[in-house]
Amino acid sequence: MAAITLIEAVNKAMAYEMGVDEEVVILGEDVGANGGVFRATDGLQQKFGDKRVIDTPLAESMIAGVSIGMAAQGMKPVAEIQFMGFIFPAVDQIICHAARMRNRTRGRIHLPMVIRAPFGGGIHAPEHHSESTEAIFAHIPGLKVVIPSNPSRAYGLMLAAIRDPDPVIFLEPKRVYRIEKHEIEDNGEEYPLGMCFVDREGTDITLISWGAMLHETKQAAEKLAAEGISAEVIDVATVSPLDIDTILESVEKTGRACIVQEAPKAGALGSEIAAEIAEKGVMNLLAPIGRVSGYDTVMPYYRLEKQYMPKVEHIVEEAKRIVEYR
């Protein structure tokens, strides 16, 4: 068993599934000889050939649209969009076709496809390479949106995404691509989609996050513990469809909730989670729900990036405010 990073786990999961299911193919820009700009597909073309690991022309709408056609024929395309900021030419295909095909054909055609994209800030990348726009896709019925926060989850969730009979948008928090390693047995065992993970048990407040921000959230829980506040930490993992039950159960226990997200605050996933808690769990709340978010502004270029990103101390501060609320 080898200790591997999140990006290596993505690679391993795709390799595993390509090994056992010949319908699985990879396509995207620079996924072949180059192994992807982050090396997510490193070595896969050598291993599986250029018929199954396809360097496409530079056209995202084509990548998504072609994936739809292939998936309709029972293949399982795993398409890479080089950065989430470049998914927008493909949005027409994803929203107007991928998300709706099963519904509008009343199940006659379904699309077992995955669209992967690295996303999020914090690595000093150029313009358009750092946004967190998961809410755009989470808003669309018919899509599943999955965001792994660590190597094990990347491995298990990627396998589930490829095997899922419906389109899955698989968003990889690139800031944590290589910050930690997990021992992973490459046995093809998946983690189910549509399920939150409780990463830390606590009694005073529930901290809810996903992706890279989970790391700050866990550190905040650590700090809070040192101050005598017991925080439960939930990794949402599948941001759509949302496993609200796990969140509500936790909030029932702690009576307090704080959502932590890198994305801008308005109309984001945190808004949906807060609304669900308010709708279904308001009677369990001892304090108003809190949110730690990015600002409602354009993601700045990297010199100001640090000023934009939510930080551990912001989470600690907000959690304390909620816990101390009377």
Added chain:
Amino acid sequence: MTTVAKFEINYLQFMDENGTFISKQVPPQFAQDIDTVKSLYRDMCLIRVLDQKAYALQRTGKMGTYPAATGQEAVGVGFGSAMTKDDVLVPYYRGQAAMIQHGVLMEEVLLYWGGDERGCDYKVAKQDFPIAVPIATQLLHAAGIAKAMQMRGEKRCVFTEIGEGGTSEGDFYEALNVAGIWNLGVVFVINNNQWAISVPSEIQTNCETYAQKAIAAGIECIQVDGNDIIAVKEASEKAAEKARNGGGPTVIECISLRLCDHTTADDATRYRPEGELDEGWKKEPILRLRKYLESKKAWSEADEEKMKKELAEEVQTAVDNYLNTAVDSPAAMFDNLYAELPERTLAQRELALARGAK
């Protein structure tokens, strides 16, 4: 069966890799003026020096990801020098050569890639668009600018640049189509540097040329030797003249070679075939123009030394200006979001300022 349409693509080259005029055509007027040729040479060398400097800054942590234009200087300097100050440039990310020709300051280019929006606030090139990173999107902006010029009856034109890989995007075809049907004064320059990161032309297109993509839009096109600045500039001047006078759009495909990594974040040894660089360096645009100048006894080793020193100083001044530009206040994240910041966001601005002050 009868043939209902036919097309051919012309190729323009004046100067070979030895700096010798090979074309049977008479060289354009500007090429017969040695001072003009010298200044083109200097301008290409400036881009080479700037790119090298930016690379070095990136390697020492003082610059973000940077896309050099090494080996492609003739493309940007060539068409940039065909623009007048009333024309508008809509660049792509590897467009520093044309941008600087058209009045964007070097320190603005450095600020942009150094992660500061003020690098898009051009002091001189007031109407030029900032760099477009989402590939091919910029071509439609160029069409819109040209539409405005046309509606107002102005004798100006728009230049826009794109890589050969970018011509696979839908926006590329949409822009050409609308420019063709509306007869817009746009010059579309394709920098065919033969790579789209790791993807070579063989798997980018089934066309023999990128220029011919214009045919389907009913647009005039030409392919030029992108290492021959005389050819690039001549084709650009003709196209610009036509565009300014209501003659409509042109596509110019410039064949160059990316003699550098895609960006500082890339490692081309993973995919570039052996020998390509050695061959490429023999054909590159700066060397051949120097050979030409030397053959005319218009350039000496001493001139070269003197110029290099001047360029190094010029670039260093820009680098100093860039590095001495203090990081903006966190408030800058908000101050140009809208003409007027909504109240709700104003509160976030205050919060950012308070947090930033800690």
